[in-house]
Amino acid sequence: MSELWQLSATEIAMRIANGEISAVEVAEAHNARIEALEPEINAFITPTPDIARAQAKAIDERRATGAPLPPLAGVPLALKDVICVDGVRTTAGSRILDAYVPPYSGTVVHMLADAGTLLVGKANMDEFAMGSSTENSAYGVTKNPWDLARVPGGSSGGSAAAVAAGMAPIGIGTDTGGSIRQPASLCGVVGMKPTYGRVSRYGLIAFASSLDQIGPFARNVRDTALLLNAIAGHDPKDSTSIPDPVPQYLDGLDAGIDGLRIGIVKESLSEGTQPGVAGRFKDAIETLTSLGGEVEEVSLPSFAHALSAYYLIAPAECSSNLARYDGVRYGMRADAPTVSEMNARTRAQGFGDEVKRRVMLGTYALSAGYYDAYYGKAQKVRTLVIRDFDEAYQKFDILVSPTSPTTAFKIGEKADDPLAMYLNDLFTIPSNLAGAPAISIPCGLAEDGLPVGLQIMGPLLSESLLLRAAFAYESARGPAERPPL
Amino acid sequence: MNYEAVIGLECHVELNTESKMFCGCPTTFGGEPNTRTCPVCLGEPGSLPVPNRRAVESTMMIGLALGCRVAPHSLFHRKNYFYPDMPKNYQISQYDLPLCIGGRLDVEVAGTKTTVGITRVHLEEDTGKSLHIGTTGRISEAKYSLVDYNRAGIPLVEVVSEPDIRSAAEAQRYVAELRSILEALGVSDVRMEEGSMRCDANISMREPGGEFGTKVEIKNLNSIRSVGRALTFEIERQRKALEAGQALLQETRHFDESSGVTKTLRSKEEAFDYRYFPEPDLLPISATADWVSALESSLPELPQARRARLAAEHGLSVEQAHAVGASVASTGYFEGTVAAGANGRDAAVWMAGELGRALNNAGVGIQDARVSPAQLADLIRLVGAETVNLNTAKRVFQMAFESGDDPGVIIGREGMAQVSDEGALATAIAAVVASNATEVERFRAGEEKVFGFLVGQVMRETKGKANPALVNDLLRKVLTTGGA
Numbered sequence: 001m002s003e004l005w006q007l008s009a010t011e012i013a014m015r016i017a018n019g020e021i022s023a024v025e026v027a028e029a030h031n032a033r034i035e036a037l038e039p040e041i042n043a044f045i046t047p048t049p050d051i052a053r054a055q056a057k058a059i060d061e062r063r064a065t066g067a068p069l070p071p072l073a074g075v076p077l078a079l080k081d082v083i084c085v086d087g088v089r090t091t092a093g094s095r096i097l098d099a100y101v102p103p104y105s106g107t108v109v110h111m112l113a114d115a116g117t118l119l120v121g122k123a124n125m126d127e128f129a130m131g132s133s134t135e136n137s138a139y140g141v142t143k144n145p146w147d148l149a150r151v152p153g154g155s156s157g158g159s160a161a162a163v164a165a166g167m168a169p170i171g172i173g174t175d176t177g178g179s180i181r182q183p184a185s186l187c188g189v190v191g192m193k194p195t196y197g198r199v200s201r202y203g204l205i206a207f208a209s210s211l212d213q214i215g216p217f218a219r220n221v222r223d224t225a226l227l228l229n230a231i232a233g234h235d236p237k238d239s240t241s242i243p244d245p246v247p248q249y250l251d252g253l254d255a256g257i258d259g260l261r262i263g264i265v266k267e268s269l270s271e272g273t274q275p276g277v278a279g280r281f282k283d284a285i286e287t288l289t290s291l292g293g294e295v296e297e298v299s300l301p302s303f304a305h306a307l308s309a310y311y312l313i314a315p316a317e318c319s320s321n322l323a324r325y326d327g328v329r330y331g332m333r334a335d336a337p338t339v340s341e342m343n344a345r346t347r348a349q350g351f352g353d354e355v356k357r358r359v360m361l362g363t364y365a366l367s368a369g370y371y372d373a374y375y376g377k378a379q380k381v382r383t384l385v386i387r388d389f390d391e392a393y394q395k396f397d398i399l400v401s402p403t404s405p406t407t408a409f410k411i412g413e414k415a416d417d418p419l420a421m422y423l424n425d426l427f428t429i430p431s432n433l434a435g436a437p438a439i440s441i442p443c444g445l446a447e448d449g450l451p452v453g454l455q456i457m458g459p460l461l462s463e464s465l466l467l468r469a470a471f472a473y474e475s476a477r478g479p480a481e482r483p484p485l
Numbered sequence: 486m487n488y489e490a491v492i493g494l495e496c497h498v499e500l501n502t503e504s505k506m507f508c509g510c511p512t513t514f515g516g517e518p519n520t521r522t523c524p525v526c527l528g529e530p531g532s533l534p535v536p537n538r539r540a541v542e543s544t545m546m547i548g549l550a551l552g553c554r555v556a557p558h559s560l561f562h563r564k565n566y567f568y569p570d571m572p573k574n575y576q577i578s579q580y581d582l583p584l585c586i587g588g589r590l591d592v593e594v595a596g597t598k599t600t601v602g603i604t605r606v607h608l609e610e611d612t613g614k615s616l617h618i619g620t621t622g623r624i625s626e627a628k629y630s631l632v633d634y635n636r637a638g639i640p641l642v643e644v645v646s647e648p649d650i651r652s653a654a655e656a657q658r659y660v661a662e663l664r665s666i667l668e669a670l671g672v673s674d675v676r677m678e679e680g681s682m683r684c685d686a687n688i689s690m691r692e693p694g695g696e697f698g699t700k701v702e703i704k705n706l707n708s709i710r711s712v713g714r715a716l717t718f719e720i721e722r723q724r725k726a727l728e729a730g731q732a733l734l735q736e737t738r739h740f741d742e743s744s745g746v747t748k749t750l751r752s753k754e755e756a757f758d759y760r761y762f763p764e765p766d767l768l769p770i771s772a773t774a775d776w777v778s779a780l781e782s783s784l785p786e787l788p789q790a791r792r793a794r795l796a797a798e799h800g801l802s803v804e805q806a807h808a809v810g811a812s813v814a815s816t817g818y819f820e821g822t823v824a825a826g827a828n829g830r831d832a833a834v835w836m837a838g839e840l841g842r843a844l845n846n847a848g849v850g851i852q853d854a855r856v857s858p859a860q861l862a863d864l865i866r867l868v869g870a871e872t873v874n875l876n877t878a879k880r881v882f883q884m885a886f887e888s889g890d891d892p893g894v895i896i897g898r899e900g901m902a903q904v905s906d907e908g909a910l911a912t913a914i915a916a917v918v919a920s921n922a923t924e925v926e927r928f929r930a931g932e933e934k935v936f937g938f939l940v941g942q943v944m945r946e947t948k949g950k951a952n953p954a955l956v957n958d959l960l961r962k963v964l965t966t967g968g969a
Contacts, residue, residue, distance in 0.1 A: 083531070084529075084530065084531045090530070092530065097530065100530070102524075102529065102530070102531070103524060103529065104524045104529065104532075106531055201531075201533060202531070202532070202533050203531040203532075204531050205530040205531045206530075206531070206766075208765075209765035209766050210765035236535065237533060237535060238533050238535075239533065239534065239535050239536065239766060239767050239768055240765075240766065240767075240768065316762060317762075317765055319565075319760075320563050320565050320575050320760070320762070323565060323567065323573065323574035323575055324528045324530070324572065324573045324574050325530075326567065326569075326574060328569045328632065329527060329528065329572065330529070330530075339569055339624075339630070340567065343567055363760065366565070366760035366761075366762055367758055367760060368758045368760075371760075371762070375762060
């Protein structure tokens with residue numbers, strides 16, 4: 001029998017419901033796993049073993065009364081430290097919020113508790129979700145469980161690494177330009193960015209409001225579907241939340257993809273893509289074809305410009321979103337003789353380099369006389385990206401690409417080269433600009449022995465379809481490889 | 486050189502919705518600092534705004550009352566600048582797609598009517614309040630500062646006029662008329678002293694009909710009187726500078742209430758770049774035709790129409806219609822008095838005279854008047870019936886206002902009913918004639934003006950209660966016939 005930390009969310013919930021194991025046992029097994037691996041991995045900014053234990057105890061007591069259990073009862077969960085939990089330190093990976101304890105919980109936090117999950121910790125991340133490696137965290141880099149000398153990707157690197165390393169079977173991340181899918185790819189787990197507005201952003205510390213979206217991590221597609229069901233839904237506290245009813249994502253999960261029209265995004269097959277990544281992607285296409293998928297190449301010309309547009313829109317919004325960190329109300333405060341100097345010093349000392357870089361970029365892009373040339377133009381490109389997708393979905397049901405052009409890179413390798421770092425998000429950004437859903441699933445190991453991710457993209461609210469395609473592919477290929485830990 | 490002032494006003498109006506613009510916190514005035522706050526209006530990380538539908542509708546109603554077009558699609562924008570009393574360091578406001586555009590407001594000064602164009606009416610959130618703790622209350626000398634966010638997030642409507650105003654008096658009339666419209670709509674408390682309405686003025690001078698001059702903005706005028714004082718001062722300042730051949734600076738000035746002087750706050754070079762961009766946390770507002778027409782048909786009677794109706798229905802002069810129709814409460818008082826049987830013109834005279842005086846003295850509004858419309862009508866009736874004379878009635882009114890007692894009761898209790906009994910009056914007249922022999926002689930010798938003095942003596946003798954017309958007749962009869 002496998003160790004408890006090796007079990008999937010589905011298995012854990014089932015065994016607890018059956019009375020084979022207790023939720024407290026599950027919590028302790030994962031707490032112990034975290035304690036053992038944290039010195040090497042650093043997946044968490046704040047582990048919360050006591051919360052997990054207390055929640056587990058409540059689940060066990062509830063089971064003892066014979067009351068029905070929620071779908072994820074007793075399943076440990078890693079929550080990216082960008083989502084507010086009432087009374088629990090929430091840093092967004094930043095020094096400026098080092099001592100910040102929110103007075104309220106985000107909507108997903110309530111939903112996850114209602115679903116029965118156990119919060120094992122607040123996961124590490126790039127500061128304010130800005131980065132692709134977790135190297136921008138004020139709390140140290142997270143190591144990739146496949147190779148401790150490498151990054152786990154980012155910005156949700158802590159959640160991805162925790163799920164890959166068996167510290168929790170499921171995790172929550174946020175994806176603004178690829179921040180769930182890219183670390184999922186680099187850590188060999190499943191990660192999904194739902195449709196913008198499908199999951200409430202209330203309580204999510206904003207990076208770029210029009211792009212940010214909360215989504216699930218898991219080690220298999222079924223768990224991903226379960227977790228998505230736990231967090232999706234309309235929230236009156238988020239004006240951009242979608243009112244459409246949420247389908248049961250497990251329904252029809254195994255319906256297969258026979259006859260599904262699959263477009264390969266031509267622009268993702270560039271020379272910059274690592275040969276091993278291109279190889280596994282090719283293998284994946286063959287598998288999809290063998291499953292009855294009708295595969296064809298499709299060109300999305302605006303894909304090439306999406307990155308530039310993203311690096312104007314996201315910084316512009318972040319320059320405004322991060323203005324509130326001024327030392328007046330909460331978080332860090334630097335000493336200074338006047339208010340404006342206090343604001344400036346607090347921000348100078350509290351923010352890291354990448355955050356400062358993007359705040360300055362965004363401030364510039366929104367300035368009088370530059371707005372039309374930068375922010376205005378970027379919004380037009382965004383419209384073009386949406387149009388390209390719309391056209392493609394006239395002919396195709398889903399689109400596929402590698403999730404990331406490379407496998408996990410070495411810590412420090414790209415840290416001093418922002419542009420090289422930004423290229424990590426080349427294939428993931430278009431879905432954020434379009435507000436459309438996309439999933440990354442493991443598709444084997446590259447020549448360097450590191451995991452590669454397959455990205456499946458679909459039109460708005462096509463989560464069921466994406467999960468079905470991913471499930472068919474996963475079932476055909478067999479369980480994903482696990483890191484040597 | 487003859488210069489003409491060119492003035493445009495931006496008036497900020499706090500709406501009287503129950504909850505704030507983007508959260509559920511109460512909007513009631515006062516309260517311990519920072520008790521009417523939540524994660525949203527404190528700008529806690531991760532919190533999100535949800536627009537208040539009532540506030541959007543109130544703004545649309547203001548626009549409709551001002552003859553604006555409600556835009557089918559409008560947007561909230563973020564206005565970015567750092568200020569400690571602004572929780573997010575941006576204000577959710579509107580920019581190039583406001584809720585309402587292109588209206589008008591007619592104002593009348595000394596019989597001359599002017600139409601002031603309304604550029605736009607838009608919706609935004611208010612900020613908190615900084616308290617500078619130190620000897621002077623000024624930030625530069627403060628030991629430390631505190632911020633109260635109770636007002637942060639209160640819905641604030643901005644009404645922007647075209648530069649169509651030409652004098653301080655017109656500006657005051659414009660603000661008074663706008664205030665009256667807002668009051669009629671019931672969308673704001675319009676209490677300027679509590680800051681629920683405040684204005685900024687843009688002013689420049691030019692040769693009549695010529696090019697616009699250099700524009701100066703005067704911030705935070707928080708009473709109609711301040712609008713008048715500040716503009717009168719500023720027009721003079723600019724005129725003198727121009728006449729002396731000095732160039733004016735484009736700048737923002739502050740009006741100092743105590744000295745009545747405007748002072749430089751910041752120059753154009755120091756102006757903020759607000760980096761407006763569409764608020765990504767909110768959806769565009771779509772004002773459907775059905776929604777707009779439902780609001781339009783719910784508009785109450787507006788002040789201009791109300792005044793015209795009052796004048797026509799009750800034969801009031803323009804001034805009287807303005808006075809009694811000044812507010813919803815005043816109109817209600819007037820109409821209540823008329824409904825209780827008083828003649829409209831009498832009611833208007835009493836309201837402008839005795840009621841106005843009593844309210845002024847007591848420092849209260851008409852809604853707190855301690856003489857009811859029915860009581861006033863009763864008093865007017867008693868004067869008409871010659872039960873009391875007019876001067877006594879005025880005294881009764883003030884006594885009733887002070888004590889809260891019924892005027893009829895006061896008349897009875899104090900024995901203030903008019904004396905029309907000829908026997909009683911003859912006795913009083915005889916006494917006056919007897920004790921004023923010299924004056925009686927002078928009158929009889931043809932000195933007519935002494936008559937008034939003698940009437941006064943009789944009124945005094947009767948403690949003011951005598952029917953003055955009767956006294957006149959009887960006294961003249963006695964003096965000319967030599968009787969009594």
